Amino acid sequence: MNVAPQRASVAGMIRPIHWLLLPGLALLSAFGQAQEEAPATIARQSFDVTVPQAPTPVRMLGRAQLTYEIHLTNFSDSPLTVKRVRIVDPADRIVADVAGEALERRLTRVSGPGRAVAPGYRSILFVETDLQPGNVPRSLRPVIDYKVAGDDRLFRTEAPWQEIRAASPVVLGPPLAGGPWAAVHDPSWQRGHRRVFYTIDGRARLPGRYAIDFIKLDLQGRTTTGDADRTGDAFGYGDDVLAVADGEIVGMRDDVAESPLISRNPAHPLGEGAGNYVALRLRNGQVAFYEHLRPGNVRVRPGERVRQGQVIGTLGFTGDTTGPHLHFHLADANSLLGAEGVPFVFDRFTLLGRIDDMAQFGKAPWHAPMDLTPERRREWPGFNTVLAFGTVESLKPRQTRR
Template sequence: MTVRDGQAVLGRFDGTFVELDVSDHTRRLTIEAGGNTFSLDLPAEDGPMLGPPLRGGPWAAIYKADWPRGHRRVFYAPDGVSRLPGRTAIDWVKLDDQGRIAVGDPDLARDALGYGAEVLAVADAVVAAARDGVPEAERVSRNGKHPQDLAAGNYVSLDLGRGRFAVYEHLIPGSLRVRIGDRVRKGQVIGRLGFSGDSTGPHLHLHVADAAAPLLGEGVGYGFERFTLLGRYEDLGRLGSAPWTPLEGLDSERRDELPGSDVVVRFPA
């Protein structure tokens, strides 16, 4: 890779997972591959760097930009203004070392490995919005469609400052430990991972946006201060039935970045 006139130029390459280390002064990235040239502007700032939202792991970071109904493609306009709240959302799913996501009956929400996990404040912050009391279905197969305003289920939104809010969704009813206006410390337990709202299984939905309400913000960038990269699911259909594929040639100890799609990580315990 070379830098010309403030642009980083990456030569031809083969592969699907590329890690770049570019100068802090580089604001535009140009990739030349397969006879084509692609350019993109790098953001002026990386966004807030967050503490862990959950403890330990393994946790699968589930998202993909090309899913037709994925967070990164579904716009909402509850007030008449179209926004993409989940632009950088991740659904966090707990695994074991064999890649299983549940023990016992996989259709029972409470048998999911992540169900009931303590959800943590990612920063020193103020609770800007919260909702509790949305009921859960006992079985995954019986979770029906919810009205748009209840799709997030039970949620907490933390004001991170500078117009940025961390939004946690699908918490267990009755598990919230905070109220609007409370000040929280990084690492403080704010609720428990559950299955409320529109959800295909117990998980923690987390995104950062420029507004506190789940559907009234535009999703913005962020990263995590620290996590251990364990591997990745090249075929997400194997999630729950097979281990992930280790990633070779990368430093497993990651700092100040957003995990890639469908990777598996471990947070500090």
């Protein structure tokens, strides 16, 4: 399986939001319900259904969020068109149900969007659904309804059961201090971190499954002061980047040049898209990655042991990015692209609101709902929310940034 060799970046993020996860909202089960049609009972070749990375519940906005992918490979000799996918628990309750336009948005072929899967081709269904924290089943399985080219009948494949991991995500300290920070990530973006696979070392992996881009704002929601094209005028530029846990530095780079103007940032080869970075191995073996760091400011070296809260570098503008920010993700191996992204939660943060329209990002204040519960404990930040780690400073522009 091949994918286009571009890195996911904040460049793919300035698009309108299709939805946001709010407490009590089940994403997939709220989508359009297809009218029931009895499937044909004859046996036939169809999809090989796999879930390469077992889902792990992670708490987000008070709910248990499941984030994973279902791979569908057509082993028949005819094109197969997916009509509906239901995900059921052992009690045969429907946990998620996706059809129609929602299916179009969530089912992606390796070669591009679409529900028709040609013989020998693979499509991937991106699943995000939320459950009550105390009501997570032990396993799930997808039930796929599809049609065959030239045949009006409906067929159904009931895939094997997929066990849900019982282990809780690792609890981390903050990667940055203060705020406000926009936690930019949205699973619906076609070229966002959530959907970009990398075929490194002979296997397709999704390192950015839980990645977040942290972009600093002022209290009016702006991202810069002064010249918006000047790297050093971005809020957050040069801010300290912190170790999220005790651990060992297992990788770093500090020699990628930084453009003084955002508009002149050149394209980078696939292996340099992260820019300057730090890789921190935690005690459980998982590796935290910090990307796009400022050159000449990485303060740690491989083999060095660090403590939670220690400064390891500063926020910058290196690699493939459209503006200064910190890319942060956690993976199961020490490889920027050849590892699977794994979930994490921050021990505590203050939720300030959410960005309702990313087309207005940096131009307008964020939205703070009346029913907002600001103090959050042991959660993964919600999609495109605004938060603070500790105290929100006054955000006075720095006099010297370069």
